[in-house]
Amino acid sequence: RTDLVFIGRSTMDEWRIRALLDECVLDEDECSRPHEWARRPDPIVVLPKTWKELEEVERNVRRKWAPFAVGLSLWTICYNLIEGGVSIHVGLEEESLGLV
Secondary structure, eight states: OOOOOSSSSOOOOOOHHHHHHHOOOOHHHHHHHHHHHTTTTOOOSOOOOSHHHOOOHHHHHHHHHHHHHHHHHHHHHHHHHHHHHHHHHHHHHOOTTTTO
């Protein structure tokens, strides 16, 4: 027996995943004829078929997430500048080199 664990969003379609995995299972009769099942199309397509399609998918992912990444980077920089300024101010007020 083999158990698979999928960790992800709750929007995964469990029954579609089960159906796709069930299509991959071979019975004893099919296992005895490897020359036949080796030519069957792969029911689970993980990657696009061509490099061009893969590049297009990658471009779409970058286009979607790039603004979020830039925004998060800018927010992090601003937060660190403010945190540093507050630390320096408190250190000078308390006359403590440990906080500066």
